[in-house]
Amino acid sequence: MSSTDGSAGDFPGAPDPHALPGSQWYDAEAGPLVRPYAMTGGRTEPGPGGAHFDLIALVTFEDGVAGSAEDALLGPEHRTLLTLCRTETQSVAELSADADLPVGVVRVLLGDLLESGYVRVSRPVPPAQLPDERILREVITGLRAL
Numbered sequence: 001m002s003s004t005d006g007s008a009g010d011f012p013g014a015p016d017p018h019a020l021p022g023s024q025w026y027d028a029e030a031g032p033l034v035r036p037y038a039m040t041g042g043r044t045e046p047g048p049g050g051a052h053f054d055l056i057a058l059v060t061f062e063d064g065v066a067g068s069a070e071d072a073l074l075g076p077e078h079r080t081l082l083t084l085c086r087t088e089t090q091s092v093a094e095l096s097a098d099a100d101l102p103v104g105v106v107r108v109l110l111g112d113l114l115e116s117g118y119v120r121v122s123r124p125v126p127p128a129q130l131p132d133e134r135i136l137r138e139v140i141t142g143l144r145a146l
């Protein structure tokens with residue numbers, strides 16, 4: 001009587017869900033998809049503090065903060081990132097891959113968590129500045145003189 005593929009044939013008279021407007025945002029196996037701007041509340045930058053998260057910045061869970069009144073305000077994506085950080089320190093790129101979220105979304109969510117004190121971020125050390133070309137030429141000249 002009904003088909004086994006989860007199509008509209010399961011409910012007589014029901015429209016095919018793939019023919020409805022907005023059906024391109026529905027995956028039959030995964031269910032409705034959430035757009036990135038919905039996860040971040042339309043924000044594209046991490047918080048008013050203007051924090052910048054490099055891909056290799058390390059994120060560590062801060063012990064003793066969990067259980068506060070703000071926990072109820074955290075979304076499922078925030079909780080996923082906290083769960084991933086709780087076990088070990090991870091880079092922003094690793095969190096993005098493990099949470100299966102775009103890097104831009106992870107940066108915004110990490111900004112929320114940083115401002116609330118849930119995580120600590122260790123920024124990468126800036127690359128060493130190269131010495132002046134003049135100094136390098138003098139060293140080469142000195143070595144040749146030996």
